Structures are given as C-alpha cells and as structure tokens.
Amino acid sequence: MTGLRLWRGxxxxxxxxxxxxxxLAPIARAADTPxxxxxxxxxxxVGLYEFYQERYFSSLTELMVSQHxxxxxxxxxxxxVLRGGLLLSYGLHKEASAIFERxxxxxxxxxxxxxxxxxxxxxxxQRGMLAESEDAIHRIQGPLPEELEEELVxxxxxxxxxxxxxxxxxxxxxQIDPKSDPGRYVRFNxxxxxxxxxxxxKGGEILDxxxxxxxxxxxxxxxxxxxxxALGFAALQNQDAETxxxxxxxxxxxxxxxxxxxxxxxxxxxxxxxxxEALVPWMELAKxxxxxxxxxxxxxxxxxxMAQLGANGQSLENYGKAIASFExxxxxxxxxxxxxxxxxxxxxxxxxxxxQQMGWFWNIEHLPSLPHAAxxxxxxxxxxxxxxxxxxxxxxxxAQNLRDWxxxxxxLDEMLDNKRKAFAxxxxxxxAGDRKTDIAALLARRENLSQELQDAQAKPDVLAFxxxxxxxxEARIDRARDILARTPASPEADEAADRxxxxxGALQWQLSQEFASRVWDAKKSMRQLGEAxxxxxxxxxxxxxxxxxxxRHFDDFAARIxxxxxxxxxxxxxxxxxxxxxxxxxxxxxxxxxxxxxxRLRMYANQARFAxxxxxxxxxxxxxxxxAPAQ
Numbered sequence: 001m002t003g004l005r006l007w008r009g010x011x012x013x014x015x016x017x018x019x020x021x022x023x024l025a026p027i028a029r030a031a032d033t034p035x036x037x038x039x040x041x042x043x044x045x046v047g048l049y050e051f052y053q054e055r056y057f058s059s060l061t062e063l064m065v066s067q068h069x070x071x072x073x074x075x076x077x078x079x080x081v082l083r084g085g086l087l088l089s090y091g092l093h094k095e096a097s098a099i100f101e102r103x104x105x106x107x108x109x110x111x112x113x114x115x116x117x118x119x120x121x122x123x124x125x126q127r128g129m130l131a132e133s134e135d136a137i138h139r140i141q142g143p144l145p146e147e148l149e150e151e152l153v154x155x156x157x158x159x160x161x162x163x164x165x166x167x168x169x170x171x172x173x174x175q176i177d178p179k180s181d182p183g184r185y186v187r188f189n190x191x192x193x194x195x196x197x198x199x200x201x202k203g204g205e206i207l208d209x210x211x212x213x214x215x216x217x218x219x220x221x222x223x224x225x226x227x228x229x230a231l232g233f234a235a236l237q238n239q240d241a242e243t244x245x246x247x248x249x250x251x252x253x254x255x256x257x258x259x260x261x262x263x264x265x266x267x268x269x270x271x272x273x274x275x276x277e278a279l280v281p282w283m284e285l286a287k288x289x290x291x292x293x294x295x296x297x298x299x300x301x302x303x304x305x306m307a308q309l310g311a312n313g314q315s316l317e318n319y320g321k322a323i324a325s326f327e328x329x330x331x332x333x334x335x336x337x338x339x340x341x342x343x344x345x346x347x348x349x350x351x352x353x354x355x356q357q358m359g360w361f362w363n364i365e366h367l368p369s370l371p372h373a374a375x376x377x378x379x380x381x382x383x384x385x386x387x388x389x390x391x392x393x394x395x396x397x398x399a400q401n402l403r404d405w406x407x408x409x410x411x412l413d414e415m416l417d418n419k420r421k422a423f424a425x426x427x428x429x430x431x432a433g434d435r436k437t438d439i440a441a442l443l444a445r446r447e448n449l450s451q452e453l454q455d456a457q458a459k460p461d462v463l464a465f466x467x468x469x470x471x472x473x474e475a476r477i478d479r480a481r482d483i484l485a486r487t488p489a490s491p492e493a494d495e496a497a498d499r500x501x502x503x504x505g506a507l508q509w510q511l512s513q514e515f516a517s518r519v520w521d522a523k524k525s526m527r528q529l530g531e532a533x534x535x536x537x538x539x540x541x542x543x544x545x546x547x548x549x550x551x552r553h554f555d556d557f558a559a560r561i562x563x564x565x566x567x568x569x570x571x572x573x574x575x576x577x578x579x580x581x582x583x584x585x586x587x588x589x590x591x592x593x594x595x596x597x598x599x600r601l602r603m604y605a606n607q608a609r610f611a612x613x614x615x616x617x618x619x620x621x622x623x624x625x626x627x628a629p630a631q
Contacts, residue, residue, distance in 0.1 A: 039075070040074035040075065041066075041072045041073065041075050042071075043062070043066035043072050044063075044066065044071075044074070044075040044079055046062050047059050047062045047063040047072075047082065050062055051082065051086075056086055057397070059082070060086040060087070063079050063086075064083065066079070067080075067083075077103055077106075080099055081099075081100075081103060084096040084099035084100050084103075087099070088123050090394070093123075093124060093127065093129065093132065097120065097132075100120060104116050110141065111142070114140045114143075114144055115144060115148065117136045117137070117140045118144060118148055118151075118152055118155075120136040121137045121140075121152075121155060125155060125158065130159055130162055130163065133155075133159060134159050137152070137155070137156055137159070140152070150186070153175050154173070154186050154189065156172050157169045157172045157173040157186065157189050157190070157193065160172060160193075161193055161196075166193040166194075166196040167193075167197040169190075169197075170193040170194050170197055173186050173187075173189055173190035173193060174190060184213070184220060184223055185223065187206050187209070188206075188223060188226065190203075190206055191203040191205075191206035191207040191210070191227070191230075192207075192230065194206065195207075195234065204231060204234065207228075207230055207231050208231060208247075210223065210224060210227040211227040211228040211231060211247065212224075212250070221252065221255065222255060222256055222257070224250075225251045225252055225255045225256070225258075225261070228247045228250040228251050229247075229257050229260060229261055231244075232244045232247040232248040232251075232261065232265075235247060236264060236268060241269070241271035241272045242272065244264065244265075244271075245269070248261045248265040259292050259295060262281040262282070262285040262294070262298070263294040263297055263298055263301070265281045266278040266279070266280075266281045266282040266305075267301075269281075270305065270308075275305040275306075275308035275309050276305075276309060278301070278305045279302060279305045279306070281298075282298045282301045282302050283298075285298035286298045286299050286302055290329055291329075291375050291377075291378065293597075293600060296325075296326065296329065296600070296601065296604055297604070299318075299321070299326075299604075300322050300604050300607060300608055302318050303316070303322060303608070303611065304611065306318060307611070307615060312615050312619065319609075319611055319615075320612075322604070323605050323608045323609065326601045326602075326604050326605040326608070327605065330602070330605075332375070333375060333594050333597055333598045333601070334598075336375050336376060336594055337591050337595075340587050340590050340591055340594075341587060341591070343583075345376065345587070345590065346392070346583055346586060346587065348368035349368045349380075349389070350393060350396065352368055375597065376590065379589070379590045379593045379594065382593070384589065385586070385589055388582065388585060389586060391582055392579060392583060392586055395575055395578050395579035395582055396579055398575050399572065399575045399576055399579060402568050402571060402572045402575060403572070405568055406565065409561055409565050409568070412557075413561060416554060416558060420554055423550055423551075427547060439533065439536055439540060442533055442536075443533055443537075446526070446529055446533060449526065449529075450526055452464070453519075453523065453526060457519055462508070462511035462512050462515045465511070465514075465515065465518035465519065466511055470507065470510075474507065477500065477503060477504050480496075480500050484496060
C-alpha cells in the first residue's frame with residue numbers, strides 16, 4: 001500500500017469517526033457501505049479539498065490556520081486526525097504520534113484504537129523506525145478487521161526478521177491463511193525465515209509451493225520468480241546443481257529476475273561439468289543491458305566456459321571483448337559521476353519529476369535525460385536515495401514557498417499603505433460637522449413623540465392618529481360649523497346642521513374604529529425609529545473609536561508584517577543551507593554507488609586479464625596441465 005492509500009485507508013476505516021465518538025465522519029466505512037457526512041465547517045471542507053487534490057502542504061496550512069482561529073469547531077478532532085496524518089507524511093512522527101495518542105486515549109473505542117496503532121506501526125516501519133513500530137504493535141490489544149489482521153502478521157514478521165530474530169518471525173508468520181494473496185507474501189517471508197533459522201527443509205518446501213502456484217497478476221508472478229530464484233541459489237550453495245537448474249528453469253525470461261536466473265543457471269551447468277550448456281544462458285545474458293551486474297559477469301563467464309571447452313582462441317577473443325566492455329562501462333560510469341558532480345543530475349531529476357507540493361506520497365517516475373541513465377536508475381531504486389531525494393525536494397519547495405511568502409508580504413505592505421491613504425482621505429469627512437449633536441436632537445425628538453403617543457393613547461385622542469386627508473376633513477367640518485353658527489335659523493340651516501352632524505359622526509366613528517391598529521402601527525414605528533437611532537449612535541461611536549484605533553491597527557499590522565519578514569529572512573538562509581547540504585549528500589550517495597560499480601568493473605577486468613595470462617601460460621607450458629581460471 002502506498003503512503004497515500006495507507007492514509008486514505010486510515011480515514012476510510014473510520015478512525016476519524018471513532019476519535020470523536022460520534023456517528024459522523026468525513027470518510028468512513030461500515031462493512032462495505034460508504035457513509036456520507038456533511039461538512040459543517042467550510043474551513044474544514046477546504047482542508048479536505050486540498051488533501052484530495054494532493055496538495056498536502058496547502059491542506060496542512062489551511063487546517064492549522066483554521067484551527068488557530070477556531071474555524072473548525074464542528075470537526076475539531078477530525079481535523080486533528082487529518083493534521084496528524086499529514087505530519088506523518090513529512091516524517092514528523094513525534095508530533096503526529098502525540099496527536100494520535102491524545103485523541104486515541106481521549107474517546108476512541110478499543111477497536112478503533114487498535115486500528116490507529118496498526119497504522120502508526122506500519123508507517124513507522126516504512127520509515128525504518130523499527131523500535132517505535134514494534135512498540136505500536138504491542139499497544140494493539142484485541143483483534144483487527146480481517147484484512148488488517150493479515151497485514152499485521154506480515155508487518156510483525158518483517159520487524160522480527162529485520163532484527164534477525166528469524167525463529168520468532170517464523171512462528172508469527174505461520175498464523176496467516178496461506179491461500180490468500182497476502183498469505184503468499186507471508187509464506188514467502190516464512191520460508192526465508194525458516195531457512196535462515198536453520199529449518200532449511202521446511203523453508204524450502206514453502207518456497208517450492210509458492211514457486212509452482214499459478215499467479216494471476218504481475219505482482220504475484222514476480223513473487224513466484226523470487227521464490228524460485230531463492231531456491232535455485234540455495235541449491236547452488238548446497239552444491240546441488242541439478243536441483244538448482246530445476247528451480248531456475250521456472251523463472252520467466254522476461255521478468256525482473258531473469259538476468260540473475262540466467263547467470264545462476266549457467267553456473268549450475270558449470271557445476272555439472274557442462275560448459276557448453278552453460279554458454280547458452282550466458283550468451284543470451286551478454287546481449288542485455290550492460291548496466292546490470294549479472295550481464296557483466298556473464299561477459300566474464302563466457303570466455304571462461306570456452307576455455308573449459310579448449311577453445312582458447314575464442315576464449316582470448318571474448319576475454320578481450322569483455323575487457324574492452326568493462327573499460328567502456330567504466331568510462332560511462334565516469335561520465336555519469338561527472339554529470340552528478342556537475343549538478344545536472346539532480347537539476348534534471350527535479351525538472352522531470354514535477355509535483356505541485358512536497359510530501360511523502362510523491363515518487364520519482366522519470367529518469368533524467370543524461371548519458372548512461374540506466375546506472376543511475378539502480379541508484380535511485382534504493383530506498384535510502386528515494387527518501388534523501390524527497391527530503392531535498394521538500395527543502396526546495398520550502399525555499400520557494402518562503403520566497404513566495406516574502407513576495408506576498410510586499411503586496412501586503414502595498415495594501416496597508418493604500419488603506420492608510422484611504423483612511424487619511426476619509427477621516428476629515430468623518431470629522432466634518434457635529435453629527436453627534438444631530439443624533440442627540442433626534443433622540444430628544446423621539447422621546448417627545450413617545451410621550452405624545454402615550455398621551456394620545458391615554459385620553460384617548462383618536463384625532464392624534466388621523467392622516468392628512470382625515471385632518472383636512474376635520475378642518476372642513478370645523479369651518480362648516482363656524483358658518484352654520486353665523487347663519488340665521490331656518491329649515492335649510494337645520495337640515496345642513498343635521499347633515500354636518502352625521503358627517504362628523506362618521507369621521508369620528510372611522511377614527512375610533514382604526515384607533516387600536518393605528519396605535520399599534522405607531523408603537524411599531526417608534527420601535528423601529530429607536531433601533532435606527534440606536535444603530536446610528538453605535539455607528540457614530542464606532543467611527544469615533546475607529547479614528548483612534550485604526551491607526552493603531554495599521555501599526556500592529558505593519559509590525560506583524562515586519563516580524564514575519566524577519567522570520568522569513570532568518571529561515572530562508574537556513575533552508576537554503578540545508579538544501580545545499582542535502583544536495584551534496586545525495587550526490588555523494590549516488591557517486592558512492594557508482595564507485596562500487598567501477599570497483600566491480602575493475603575487479604572483473606583484472607580477473608579477465610589474469611585469465612588471459614593463464615591461457616597464454618598454458619599455451620607456452622602445456623606440460624604443467626590445466627589450471628582453472630579465476631572466477
């Protein structure tokens with residue numbers, strides 16, 4: 001399982017769910033049914049989005065900023081779980097372990113606690129932290145899910161074998177079902193552990209079983225080849241060449257282990273005193289890429305077999321070709337070393353393997369376009385180189401990130417300057433006029449209106465709530481009364497007075513009917529007016545405070561920007577220095593590996609020259625008999 005699948009598996013198996021002891025989790029799995037859960041905090045959703053976009057550094061920084069400002073309160077523990085996993089991906093095991101241990105002990109069920117310790121053990125093992133990994137295994141109490149139980153057995157067995165305790169490893173590895181696909185890997189490790197612990201026959205039986213088992217995937221076919229090759233070499237060491245050939249014949253000619261199998265098959269034929277048969281696999285092997293050590297050894301073995309057959313002329317010719325090939329390969333190695341020392345190797349390796357962000361989940365996929373890159377492929381395949389290069393790339397990312405942040409601080413400086421200027425331009429406008437006096441007058445008027453409303457309601461004064469039309473009607477009625485009062489009595493005047501009385505009564509009745517609702521509307525308007533005036537007063541107070549506090553806020557922001565710039569200026573040289581040191585360490589690692597290959601080539605060339613000397617010696621002194629050439 002890759003690092004990314006491993007950590008996603010941690011979430012999928014519901015660790016986050018159990019750590020918060022609730023029925024909600026961003027990603028969980030109960031049996032085989034996916035459980036969906038809404039994201040309640042948008043800030044947590046942003047962190048998850050960045051994570052699934054494989055922008056792990058952005059995910060980590062988003063989470064930490066959101067946690068600092070309290071923006072993930074609904075997903076506090078889930079965010080901690082994700083943060084812990086991301087810290088693990090950068091190798092910060094102590095910090096991540098502290099997070100997991102705190103959350104696990106806080107409220108996780110035993111089943112989920114066991115699952116968490118399993119993943120911690122696995123990640124620590126992959127980082128080479130064997131003692132810490134074994135400590136995590138010992139904290140697992142109780143059964144794990146079936147699919148994890150098999151992985152746990154394999155992990156524990158690998159840990160014991162890494163410590164050299166093959167006997168205990170064999171006992172542990174026997175617990176797993178041999179018929180499952182993971183069981184085949186366990187059985188292979190069990191066979192190796194038994195052989196190394198002294199139980200050679202039993203271990204050989206297990207490897208032999210794997211070596212003849214049908215395989216449906218390339219991964220399992222490679223495992224089968226590995227088992228057969230291990231059996232072949234073991235038989236050769238026991239001087240059982242015929243059995244070794246039977247095992248080696250099972251190895252595929254187009255597999256990753258074909259070169260070693262061809263070489264070993266030739267030596268098995270030589271052990272059986274059949275040099276002609278030995279030539280067949282060796283000559284096939286000699287046609288392959290000379291960057292493989294097995295191919296180089298085959299070029300040395302071919303003339304040796306020809307000498308065994310008495311074909312001294314052909315043997316000398318092939319020894320000459322082998323020596324020339326070794327010298328050519330040595331020159332190629334020198335060119336590769338020069339490319340490494342010039343810096344081209346790492347520069348092109350970084351350029352040809354771009355990635356948005358750093359982290360453990362990133363891997364080398366493309367070789368640099370340099371001469372003799374095949375030699376470098378063998379170097380880069382090593383775990384130590386992979387980890388060292390990831391660290392170098394992380395340092396480059398951090399250095400670039402610091403440069404970007406410093407540039408962003410310059411933008412923040414400009415923004416702050418613009419805000420200062422805008423504040424300075426608007427301040428006189430805010431200070432112009434006595435707005436506080438206006439608001440105070442409005443508040444006093446509101447109080448008067450409130451008193452009038454209370455008086456009108458207490459009387460009750462229905463006319464107090466009349467609108468303009470109704471007041472106009474009331475005024476016309478009053479004028480009509482005045483006219484009628486000055487008019488001499490007559491039947492027409494009495495009739496007009498009666499009509500006026502009815503109109504005035506209708507108006508009074510209408511005002512009385514609507515009095516309650518109008519009082520309610522008036523009170524509502526008074527409340528709204530009060531709220532508006534209170535808001536205006538609060539805003540006025542805020543403006544007053546802003547006139548005093550905003551300059552201080554600007555100064556605080558300027559101080560924070562200056563402090564961050566100072567931290568970046570102090571950190572960037574340190575990161576650059578570490579990157580330079582890591583670059584040298586990687587180059588030294590690669591050069592040391594290539595130097596070993598050069599030394600091997602020199603050894604092969606010396607053996608070839610010595611064998612040539614022996615052939616010439618035998619030719620000039622035939623009475624001394626035949627001497628086996630150096631191997």
